[in-house]
Amino acid sequence: MGVSIPILVIITSLHLIAFVLAIGAERRRSTANVMPDKYDETTYCVYGTDASTVYGLSAFGLLLISQTVLNGVTKCLCFGKGMMGGRSTTCAVFFFIFSWVSFLGAEACLLAGSARNAYHTKYRGIFGGNDLSCATLRKGVFAAGAALTLLSMIGSIFYYWSHAKADTGGWEKQNTEGLGMTTSHYMENQQELKV
DSSP states (O other): OOOOHHHHHHHHHHHHHHHHHHHHHHHTOOOEEEEEOSSSSOEEEEEOOOHHHHHHHHHHHHHHHHHHHHHHHTGGGTTSOOOOOSHHHHHHHHHHHHHHHHHHHHHHHHHHHHHHHHOOOOEEOOTTOSSOOOOOOOTTHHHHHHHHHHHHHHHHHHHHHHHHHHHHTTOOOOOSOOOOOOOOOHHHHHHHHHO
8 A cells, every 4th residue: 555645635634734723713712700699699600612513523523533434544554465674664563552542631621621611600599609610611621622633633643644654565556558568479470370
């Protein structure tokens, strides 16, 4: 198996779009303000936009699709035919583990950040409380997911490249034309010999 440029483009573009969405989720995190209730002395939280939840879940989905495509093409390193031994196989195993660890970390950050960002505190039942705070997502969760997404992209590209090199033993398919085949003149030659 050689390196397929369309597969590399798909994997890279899905990772980059997921990265941009994760950065967008970090910038659009929900903000909250404590507001007094006009009917009694309780307070409640007023939240801003939930766009970062959608961005985070979209990045989660795109990263999952990219990892599925990569492991479908390479047959997850364990279901395909055997690879040639050597440095390329060692690199393929290393980058396989690296891409999976960074992928799982990015997915955990994106999913946990989206879930925590969607959580909203409704009412605070403390009367006359001045130091109340509303539940919001900490800064940096989606940024960590974005950084791990980039690491996952790098690991996935190197894994795919080294897997392709180890799968073929370093040989590339020749792109030139083969031998020209012509019709056989065997029967005509046999008849000429008889005469």
